[in-house]
Amino acid sequence: xxxxxxxxxxxxxxxxxxxxxxxxxxxxxxxxxxxxxxxxxxxxxxxxxxxxxxxxxxxxxxxxxxxxxxxxxxxxxxxxxxxxxxxxxxxxxxxxxxxxxxxxxxxxxxxxxxxxxxxxxxxxxxxxxxxxxxxxxxxxxxxxxxxxxxxxxxxxxxxxxxxxxxxxxxxxxxxxxxxxxxxxxxxxxxxxxxxxxxxxxxxxxxxxxxxxxxxxxxxxxxxxxxxxxxxxxxxxxxxxxxxxxxxxxxxxxxxxxxxxxxxxxxxxxxxxxxxxxxxxxxxxxxxxxxxxxxxxxxxxxxxxxxxxxxxxxxxxxxxxxxxxxxxxxxxxxxxxxxxxxx
Amino acid sequence: xxxxxxxxxxxxxxxxxxxxxxxxxxxxxxxxxxxxxxxxxxxxxxxxxxxxxxxxxxxxxxxxxxxxxxxxxxxxxxxxxxxxxxxxxxxxxxxxxxxxxxxxxxxxxxxxxxxxxxxxxxxxxxxxxxxxxxxxxxxxxxxxxxxxxxxxxxxxxxxxxxxxxxxxxxxxxxxxxxxxxxxxxxxxxxxxxxxxxxxxxxxxxxxxxxxxxxxxxxxxxxxxxxxxxxxxxxxxxxxxxxxxxxxxxxxxxxxxxxxxxxxxxxxxxxxxxxxxxxxxxxxxxxxxxxxxxxxxxxxxxxxxxxxxxxxxxxxxxxxxxxxxxxxxxxxxxxxxxxxxxx
DNA sequence: TCTTCTACCGAAACCGCTTTCGAAGTTTCG
DNA sequence: CGAAACTTCGAAAGCGGTTTCGGTAGAAGA
Numbered sequence: 001x002x003x004x005x006x007x008x009x010x011x012x013x014x015x016x017x018x019x020x021x022x023x024x025x026x027x028x029x030x031x032x033x034x035x036x037x038x039x040x041x042x043x044x045x046x047x048x049x050x051x052x053x054x055x056x057x058x059x060x061x062x063x064x065x066x067x068x069x070x071x072x073x074x075x076x077x078x079x080x081x082x083x084x085x086x087x088x089x090x091x092x093x094x095x096x097x098x099x100x101x102x103x104x105x106x107x108x109x110x111x112x113x114x115x116x117x118x119x120x121x122x123x124x125x126x127x128x129x130x131x132x133x134x135x136x137x138x139x140x141x142x143x144x145x146x147x148x149x150x151x152x153x154x155x156x157x158x159x160x161x162x163x164x165x166x167x168x169x170x171x172x173x174x175x176x177x178x179x180x181x182x183x184x185x186x187x188x189x190x191x192x193x194x195x196x197x198x199x200x201x202x203x204x205x206x207x208x209x210x211x212x213x214x215x216x217x218x219x220x221x222x223x224x225x226x227x228x229x230x231x232x233x234x235x236x237x238x239x240x241x242x243x244x245x246x247x248x249x250x251x252x253x254x255x256x257x258x259x260x261x262x263x264x265x266x267x268x269x270x271x272x273x274x275x276x277x278x279x280x281x282x283x284x285x286x287x288x289x290x291x292x293x294x295x296x297x298x299x300x301x302x303x304x305x306x307x308x309x310x311x312x313x314x315x316x317x318x319x320x321x322x323x324x325x326x327x328x329x330x331x332x333x334x335x336x337x338x339x340x341x342x
Numbered sequence: 343x344x345x346x347x348x349x350x351x352x353x354x355x356x357x358x359x360x361x362x363x364x365x366x367x368x369x370x371x372x373x374x375x376x377x378x379x380x381x382x383x384x385x386x387x388x389x390x391x392x393x394x395x396x397x398x399x400x401x402x403x404x405x406x407x408x409x410x411x412x413x414x415x416x417x418x419x420x421x422x423x424x425x426x427x428x429x430x431x432x433x434x435x436x437x438x439x440x441x442x443x444x445x446x447x448x449x450x451x452x453x454x455x456x457x458x459x460x461x462x463x464x465x466x467x468x469x470x471x472x473x474x475x476x477x478x479x480x481x482x483x484x485x486x487x488x489x490x491x492x493x494x495x496x497x498x499x500x501x502x503x504x505x506x507x508x509x510x511x512x513x514x515x516x517x518x519x520x521x522x523x524x525x526x527x528x529x530x531x532x533x534x535x536x537x538x539x540x541x542x543x544x545x546x547x548x549x550x551x552x553x554x555x556x557x558x559x560x561x562x563x564x565x566x567x568x569x570x571x572x573x574x575x576x577x578x579x580x581x582x583x584x585x586x587x588x589x590x591x592x593x594x595x596x597x598x599x600x601x602x603x604x605x606x607x608x609x610x611x612x613x614x615x616x617x618x619x620x621x622x623x624x625x626x627x628x629x630x631x632x633x634x635x636x637x638x639x640x641x642x643x644x645x646x647x648x649x650x651x652x653x654x655x656x657x658x659x660x661x662x663x664x665x666x667x668x669x670x671x672x673x674x675x676x677x678x679x680x681x682x683x684x
Numbered sequence: 685t686c687t688t689c690t691a692c693c694g695a696a697a698c699c700g701c702t703t704t705c706g707a708a709g710t711t712t713c714g
Numbered sequence: 715c716g717a718a719a720c721t722t723c724g725a726a727a728g729c730g731g732t733t734t735c736g737g738t739a740g741a742a743g744a
Contacts, residue, residue, distance in 0.1 A: 061730035229631040403700035
């Protein structure tokens with residue numbers, strides 16, 4: 001169909017190439033794939049013919065035989081979130097170079113819809129599946145009886161038999177605290193987001209652990225409520241009231257950290273001289289635009305996506321994927337909110 | 343391949359169904375597709391057999407014959423940008439309900455890479471193509487001789503023979519200015535981003551037109567430099583210096599507007615009482631988190647994506663797509679930065 | 685010169701499905 | 715009761731490749 005556009009060139013097939021090269025389709029196929037016994041001269045002739053016609057093999061025909069499609073499904077539960085984007089980029093990147101293309105599906109965070117999408121992807125005979133969570137909390141498994149390898153990213157599967165790739169939030173919390181300690185801070189407070197999120201709890205745990213290791217005590221309780229600047233503003237004002245001698249605040253996200261910066265500024269506290277501030281996620285729109293620019297922990301989501309793609313890739317080549325939750329260390333990015341720019 | 347998971351069920355084929363139903367594959371095919379002459383009883387028997395084996399036709403085999411794949415390529419030049427996401431969601435949404443799946447490709451803003459991806463998508467025999475620009479500026483056409491319908495979104499094609507769907511930035515500028523005028527503002531300044539962007543120029547034009555229509559003159563020159571909060575801060579400080587009696591600032595983006603809010607706050611000007619501020623894009627992370635919350639113009643990107651998908655859909659059904667640039671009106675979202683919350 | 689190897693090529697089967705077309709079986713009608 | 719008109723089904727071709735396997739021609743060996 002689709003004689004949509006006038007110039008629509010009928011797809012050139014292998015037999016066209018074979019005819020032009022004066023050989024059979026069988027020989028043409030072997031010549032192009034470097035398989036079987038083909039004389040060097042013939043091979044060249046076929047290659048040239050293919051080049052001239054700009055022949056591209058029909059992946060459906062290939063897939064039909066091979067049982068492979070060269071496609072991977074990317075199932076996300078929430079396209080809204082800004083987290084899936086870098087992951088998606090990383091995956092697309094790792095695959096894109098090769099012969100694999102990515103089917104994108106958004107389940108809108110709805111389990112029914114997810115099942116539906118899953119079915120659609122499987123009926124398309126995708127070779128693998130990447131499931132991207134919208135938060136770092138563990139999510140239900142898709143089950144073990146799928147005909148293709150599955151890798152869970154960002155949010156792990158609850159089932160330890162599945163393969164999951166996540167960013168290590170405990171380590172992130174620890175690294176944030178250690179950085180502040182290494183800057184000579186000792187009166188450290190922690191303000192974070194919704195405690196219903198694993199990210200909030202994990203980061204808080206990391207902070208506490210690092211402080212305990214250093215024999216330092218957290219200033220006040222962990223203040224946890226929601227992932228917003230407004231909360232960052234009000235919470236840090238509480239911190240300043242209760243413990244005026246605070247000299248650093250670990251904020252559960254960059255957004256909360258921005259709120260903290262606002263409050264500190266209004267209160268006349270210099271950042272980082274009087275109080276250092278550090279966030280999580282390293283979200284450019286937040287960290288680069290604030291005054292001063294914000295130190296943060298970068299979860300390297302793109303790397304996560306790339307790693308997931310490579311896992312699936314390996315599984316396609318017959319390697320067995322290693323079950324369990326694999327964590328990836330975040331990266332500390334130091335900016336003006338913890339270390340005065342010279 | 344992929345005996346990855348133990349339960350991996352070998353894909354059930356039509357002949358399995360036919361055998362179970364005691365008919366030939368031909369009859370089975372016709373029965374399931376409601377084509378040809380098949381006795382009602384037979385049809386039921388086949389349907390039941392298919393159900394029982396949970397048969398799903400292999401789309402590659404179908405595609406091989408039909409020439410259709412039920413897939414659409416989404417070619418974006420920049421996955422970084424936050425603009426493509428809602429568009430993508432909209433498209434995925436409109437398609438998702440049906441039988442179409444989306445191939446996602448990121449060209450990284452590289453023309454070579456784009457050609458490569460395009461080739462890959464065509465070789466996959468996608469039925470249609472949606473091209474999403476990373477900015478609103480017109481982009482080179484992919485050409486007229488493609489075998490599938492193409493719709494350009496967000497950034498139009500330079501070729502008027504192509505079909506493009508964009509958000510109307512001139513109208514957006516006009517609406518922003520009109521809103522401020524209707525709030526009784528008359529000393530209106532305009533600060534915007536990189537004048538190399540069509541978005542900056544179009545919005546500025548809209549603002550100027552609306553003011554001219556009302557017989558009001560813009561306060562000072564349009565200040566244009568870059569899309570950042572820092573620029574928003576410094577530019578509005580310039581505005582305050584040069585024209586202290588300014589009572590409203592149209593900012594070329596929400597980010598710039600946030601910068602303006604910061605400066606106004608530091609300068610002790612009340613928003614919106616003394617100076618009203620309005621931005622563009624309606625980016626939640628900006629508009630919802632600022633003090634006060636920011637009025638803005640929402641380009642309705644999701645709607646744009648949905649519309650694009652519908653165009654492609656229609657084209658698949660044989661309808662001819664209408665060439666030219668189709669614009670979509672933005673939506674004014676009023677918040678505390680222009681109208682004091684009661 | 686005649687056999688025996690090689691090296692190279694092509695006919696044909698096949699992947700899973702759709703579609704055409706002819707062969708049955710059934711019914712209707714003269 | 716036989717012919718015509720339906721109805722229902724299946725054999726087979728084909729979509730565009732890959733792969734097996736047998737055939738042919740030229741080279742090497744006897």
